[in-house]
Amino acid sequence: MERLSSKAEIRGAVLAAKREGKTVALVPTMGALHEGHLSLVEAACARAEYVVVSIFVNPTQFGPGEDFEAYPRDLEHDLAMLSAEGADLVFTPATTAMYASDAAVTVDPGPLGALWEGAVRPTHFAGVCTVVTKLFSIVGPDLAFFGEKDYQQLQIITRTVRDLDLPVKVVGCPIVRERDGLAMSSRNAYLSADQRVAATVLSRALDAAGALATDGGRDARAMTAAMRAVIEAEPLAALDYAAVVDPVTLVELDTVEAPARAIIAVRVGDTRLIDNMAITPGAER
C-alpha cells in the first residue's frame, strides 16, 4: 500500500493504474477509521482493482464552534487498518495543499443542503460537496463509495454527480453498527461510559418507528412520535430532529406509501449523533 500527499503524485499513480486497465475506486474519509469505514473499503475492493482511500479532515465542512480541532486523528492506526483491508493507495493531503489560501469557488449543494443537517449546520454540505468534487477531480475514480450512515450526504453527493455530470458512479453502503445497535462513528469516541450506554437511544428510536411500519402502519407522524418518545425517556439525550422522509427528496412525509427513510439527530452531552433507517411499509425488517 502506498501513501501519497500531493495531488500530482495521486494523479500519476491513478493514471498508471488506469493504463493497466484497472477500475479505480475512491473511499473518502476523515480518518479515525472504524469498521464502518472498512466496510466501504471492502466493498470497493470487491468492485475495483485499484482502491484509493483519502484521509482528510476537511475544515470547510465544520462550522464555527464545531469540533474541527478536537476531531479524532490517528494516522498510524488508520494506515495499518487500510493496509490490512487491501487498499492500494492512501491520499493524505495537507490542508494547505488541498485549498489555495484565497480559494473562493465552491459547490452549492442546492435545496437538499438546507434541510435537516443543513438547517443545524448551514455551511456543512457546501463544504462536503466542494471537497468531494475536488477529490473526484484529483483522483478521477470510476466508482466512489459512501456510507448510508450519512444518508443526507449520500443523497446530496448522488445529486451533485448527476447535476454536474461528474464521470463517477456513487455507490451507497449499509450502516455498520456496534453489537448494541449504535451506528459506528468516529465521534462515538467523545462519549463517556454513561453517554455511550445512552447513545443506543438513536437505534432504539429508529427500531420503534420501523416496528410500526412492519406492523402495517402507514402514519409517518405516529412513527415520528414513537421516535420522540424513546428519546424523551433517556435523560442524557436531547432530540435535534426526528422525521420520516422521502428517501430521495428528504421531504417529511405524513403517510408512508412506499419505501421511506427515518432520520434522527440527537445530542448526548456535547456530542451530536445522527442515524437513519429504511422504513418499508408492511415488510419484515
Ligand code: AMP
Ligand atoms: P467520515 O470519516 O465520518 O467522513 O466517513 C467517511 C465515510 O464513511 C462516509 O461515507 C460515511 O458515511 C461512512 N461511514 C461512517 N460511519 C459508517 C458506518 N457506521 N457504516 C457505514 N459507513 C459509515
